[in-house]
Amino acid sequence: MTELLIVFVVSDGVQLMDIAGPADVFAEANTFYGRPLYRSVLVAGKKDIRSSCGFNLRADLLLGDIGSQCVDTLLVAGAPDAATRSYNPALTRWLRQEAPKARRFGSICGGVFPLAETGLLDGQTIATHWADVDRVRHRFPAVTVDADAIVREEGALRTAAGVSSGLDLALALVREDMGERIARDVARQLVLFYKRPGGQLQYSRQRELSPAGRSALQSLQRQILQQPDAEYSVEAMAGMIALERRQLTRLFAQETGLSPARWVEQTRLTIARNLLEEGRKPPKVVAAEAGFGSVRVLRRVFQRHLGVTPAEYRKRFGQLREV
Numbered sequence: 001m002t003e004l005l006i007v008f009v010v011s012d013g014v015q016l017m018d019i020a021g022p023a024d025v026f027a028e029a030n031t032f033y034g035r036p037l038y039r040s041v042l043v044a045g046k047k048d049i050r051s052s053c054g055f056n057l058r059a060d061l062l063l064g065d066i067g068s069q070c071v072d073t074l075l076v077a078g079a080p081d082a083a084t085r086s087y088n089p090a091l092t093r094w095l096r097q098e099a100p101k102a103r104r105f106g107s108i109c110g111g112v113f114p115l116a117e118t119g120l121l122d123g124q125t126i127a128t129h130w131a132d133v134d135r136v137r138h139r140f141p142a143v144t145v146d147a148d149a150i151v152r153e154e155g156a157l158r159t160a161a162g163v164s165s166g167l168d169l170a171l172a173l174v175r176e177d178m179g180e181r182i183a184r185d186v187a188r189q190l191v192l193f194y195k196r197p198g199g200q201l202q203y204s205r206q207r208e209l210s211p212a213g214r215s216a217l218q219s220l221q222r223q224i225l226q227q228p229d230a231e232y233s234v235e236a237m238a239g240m241i242a243l244e245r246r247q248l249t250r251l252f253a254q255e256t257g258l259s260p261a262r263w264v265e266q267t268r269l270t271i272a273r274n275l276l277e278e279g280r281k282p283p284k285v286v287a288a289e290a291g292f293g294s295v296r297v298l299r300r301v302f303q304r305h306l307g308v309t310p311a312e313y314r315k316r317f318g319q320l321r322e323v
Contacts (some may be wrong), residue, residue, distance in 0.1 A: 076114055082112075
C-alpha cells in the first residue's frame with residue numbers, strides 16, 4: 001500500500017485536540033503497521049498559526065502548495081469560535097476545489113462551518129458538536145444534522161462531532177485502511193474506547209423543548225411539554241386549537257419541519273432522556289411520565305432513534321450529572 005497523505009486544514013484559533021489527537025492515532029497506526037503508511041501535514045492560509053490554547057503552530061504547506069500531491073484524506077479542523085467567525089473566500093474556494101479530489105474528506109467539530117460554506121455538504125447528513133447543531137441548521141438548511149452522532153460517514157464524507165470525537169474518526173479510518181486488529185491495538189495503546197459504551201452518541205443537555213412557530217402552535221406545544229402523558233392523536237391536537245387535521249399537519253411541517261406525531265414522539269423522547277440523565281426512576285416510571293405508556297414502547301423508540309436501550313443510555317449519561 002502506498003503512503004496515504006492526511007491533510008489537516010487549520011486556521012488561527014484551531015483547537016489542538018482536533019489535530020493532535022487524530023494525528024497521534026495515525027502515528028501509532030504506522031508503528032503497528034511496521035512502516036509509515038500515513039503522513040500527516042498541516043495546511044493553512046499562512047505559515048504561522050496560533051491555537052486556541054495559545055500554542056503557536058507552523059503550517060507544513062500553504063493552501064497553494066498542494067499542487068499535484070495526491071491527498072488521501074482532507075480534514076478541516078475546528079475552533080471554539082468557528083460558528084461565528086468569517087472565513088476567507090480563498091479558503092472556501094480552495095476547499096470547494098480540493099476536497100472532492102481526496103479519497104475522503106470531512107470535518108472535526110467546528111471545521112464543519114468552513115466546509116459547509118463550500119456547498120459540498122448540501123444534501124448530506126453530518127455530525128457536529130451538540131452546541132452547534134442549531135447554528136448549522138440555521139445557516140445551512142440544505143445540510144441535515146444527526147444531533148446525536150459522534151462520527152458520521154456519508155460516501156466520501158466523514159464528519160466528527162467535536163474535540164475527542166476526532167480520535168473516534170481517526171480510529172474508524174485506521175480500521176477502514178488497516179483492519180480491526182491494528183485499530184484495536186492503536187486504541188489499546190492510546191487508552192481509548194475502541195467502541196464507546198452506550199453506542200455512538202454524544203452527550204448534550206437538550207435544547208429541543210422550546211415551543212416554536214405561531215402562537216396557536218406554541219400553545220399546543222406547551223401543553224404537550226407540561227402533560228406529555230396525555231392523548232395526542234392528530235385529531236385530538238387539531239381539536240385543541242380548532243384546526244382541521246390537514247391544517248394542523250401543514251402548520252407543523254411549515255413551522256417545525258416535522259409531522260405532529262413526530263414532534264410529539266421526539267418531545268417525549270427528549271423528556272425521557274432528561275429523566276434518565278437526572279435521576280434513578282425505574283424505566284416503568286420514566287415511560288409513564290414521558291408519555292410512552294410502557295417500557296416496551298420506550299425501548300423501541302430509544303432503539304429506533306438512538307440505537308441504544310434506555311438502560312444503556314442511563315449507564316453512559318446518567319452519572320455525568322452526579323459528578
